[in-house]
Amino acid sequence: MEKIDLLLINPPFHQRSGSGSIFPLGLGYIISAAQKNGYICKVIDCTKIISSFFEEDLKKLKTELNKELKEYMPLLVGIGPCITTQIKALKIITDCCKDNFDIDRIFAGGPLASIDNQEWFFFEYLGLNNIIKGDGEEAIVEAICNLKSGRSITVSNKITTKENIYFNEIENIDSLAFPERVSLAENIISRRRCKEDSDKITASMITSRGCLYKCKYCVSGNMKYKNFRKRSVKSIVDEMVYLETKLYVDDIIFYDDCFFSDIKNVNKHIVDFCNELENQHAKVTWQMEIRPDILIQLRDESIQLIKKYGCRQINIGIEKTSSEGLRYIGKNNFLKGLSEAIEHIKKISNIIVAGTFILGGEDENISDIMKIIDDSKKMHLDYAHYNPLFIYPGTPIYNSYFEDERAWVDYIVSDTLPWGEIVFENQFVNRDKLLQLVDLAYKNFYADSKYKNSAMVADRFNMKKGKDNENL
Incomplete structure (x- = not known):
């Protein structure tokens, strides 16, 4: 079991026929920010485990992810970038992480986490305690620093909890280190x-x-x-x-x-x-x-x-x-x-x-x-x-289509199609x-x-x- 500072989990997404596959730049920026401060990072890329949200693939995701999680002893665990179409996979990923690690050391981030009034999805539906909204580089580095000092990751207000909602925004993005490129040749x-x-x-x-x-x-x-x-x-x-x-x-x-x-x-x-x-x-x-x-x-x-x-x-x-x-x-x-x-x-x-x-x-x-x-x-x-x-929560078209800002979850979960998007x-x-x-x-x-x-x-x-x- 390898001791590391940050374990990042890249959720799978349903690739369209003929589309490409490029490691998310958002995760690359997080990795480079952590490494710049001397922290050790690893990534579990779930896009390499499954390529659809069919039931048999979701079962495979649970089995294979649990195996990979047992290889690490991370200080902090991050799930993302999270998007609405991934919710069936996100539920499996968060449950696996909670089974293997302390829930207070797990967070989620990405576009879905940054949408106003969708915090409930992470706190209630996924059962997490922490999310990072907006730019994650400074928030994650600070969270690792707090954990290394024996403090909670929520000492800083940059972590959103049920009691504290905060949107991180780095004004000078020139100051960020170039993102780490993982599996560039692929x-x-x-x-x-x-x-x-x-x-x-x-x-x-x-x-x-x-x-x-x-x-x-x-x-x-x-x-x-x-x-x-x-x-x-x-x-x-x-x-x-x-x-x-x-x-x-x-x-x-x-x-x-x-x-x-x-x-x-x-x-x-x-x-x-x-x-x-x-x-x-x-x-x-x-x-x-x-x-x-x-x-x-x-x-x-x-x-x-x-x-x-x-x-x-x-x-x-x-x-x-x-x-x-x-x-x-x-x-x-x-x-x-x-x-x-x-x-x-x-x-x-x-x-x-x-x-x-x-x-x-x-x-x-x-x-x-x-x-x-x-x-x-x-x-x-x-x-x-x-x-x-497509209809996404947090948009005017969503608000004209659904009366409830939580309705999208029930729609996708009950949908018979595997791709997770609302047409x-x-x-x-x-x-x-x-x-x-x-x-x-x-x-x-x-x-x-x-x-x-x-x-x-x-x-x-x-x-x-x-x-x-x-x-x-």
């Missing part, structure tokens, strides 16, 4: 590309925390206390160069919801970023997420600059193709000129452009959804991703039909591509089997 951005890029090492990065926007379907912008914070250009490029020169990374995916988020100064920020890439001689390729309204503001010089300095793909959160649909999900009407802008970017730079779309919502009927699918095929996109409208239904389109339309969208968009027979197209949400073993 990272896969997309299984549909893994054969093409088999010789490349990919890493993920995050350059901001919080969100400037309040989309009605997304938790990020609807947390009461979370402010938007962006790392400096130098800090971002420093990490890119570190990944390239020290860890031999070839390619980076930025996981920020919008990498360049200041619509008024986007072109200046691109110049600043590319200048720093040049100054530090960075050679890695990279891809980013960006909002459509900001994409339209890019000048030709900016497009050519990002291409010159490594940008190989732009992912656009388009979501809807009608003003009514955009209003319902809380986005601005930024459709005018978008298709032309995409076509122009590809013409002058050859940058790959992908778009995401959300099917379903309010009074959206089958004809409305088919129009989104048809519109998406005319936007000059190289790739398109289609999601049914929006209305009087025109039920869940099963909406999932069929998602499949249809993929088949239509990729009908003439080399991906037309892939699992991503046939069954994007991996509903027809428990494990996604296809090497797309």
Whole structure:
């Protein structure tokens, strides 16, 4: 049995067909913060134990996790990042941890723990005493320090308990150590590309925390206390160069919801970023997420600059193709000129452009959804991703759909599907039909591509089997 300071448990999630597998950056930041202070960390990655929430896999999770837990004698145990879709697995993980360790040394964290008014889920449903809301780096280091000194982890108010709710927010995120990369060589951005890029090492990065926007379907912008914070250009490029020169990374995916988020100064920020890439001689390729309204503001010089300095793909959160649909999900009407802008970017730079779309919502009927699918095929996109409208606690759409802020747990626990997400239904389109339309969208968009027979197209949400073993 190995004595360690911090044992982190990464819960499993139901992977979609063709999707990638990258170790969570949040855990990487926690590990680096602890190691910076001389503490010893280990990780049990439950994504390597099971790949679905089918009953037989959940039984396997309990058996295998109990075996692995008995190998460690940790001072502190952390479960996360926790998200709503994992609740069947989270119940098993917390019960196993409570059977093996002192409950007062166990905490949970992540997006679900940070949602307002969802503390009950951890205290009542999971039976835990401690959670960490918001940024966890300082809170966890302080908790370990307290335990080493013979004190309780709740001596600091940075730990949320039934009696004390506290949201941690680190103002200067430049001060954080670069996240530890666990199993970097195993990272896969997309299984549909893994054969093409088999010789490349990919890493993920995050350059901001919080969100400037309040989309009605997304938790990020609807947390009461979370402010938007962006790392400096130098800090971002420093990490890119570190990944390239020290860890031999070839390619980076930025996981920020919008990498360049200041619509008024986007072109200046691109110049600043590319200048720093040049100054530090960075050679890695990279891809980013960006909002459509900001994409339209890019000048030709900016497009050519990002291409010159490594940008190989732009992912656009388009979501809807009608003003009514955009209003319902809380986005601005930024459709005018978008298709032309995409076509122009590809013409002058050859940058790959992908778009995401959300099917379903309010009074959206089958004809409305088919129009989104048809519109998406005319936007000059190289790739398109289609999601049914999912419902998450802590969002305005959840509050309009459920009267009780606890209702989501009963829904997921009693659901016969294994994936743990709540699909929006209305009087025109039920869940099963909406999932069929998602499949249809993929088949239509990729009908003439080399991906037309892939699992991503046939069954994007991996509903027809428990494990996604296809090497797309």
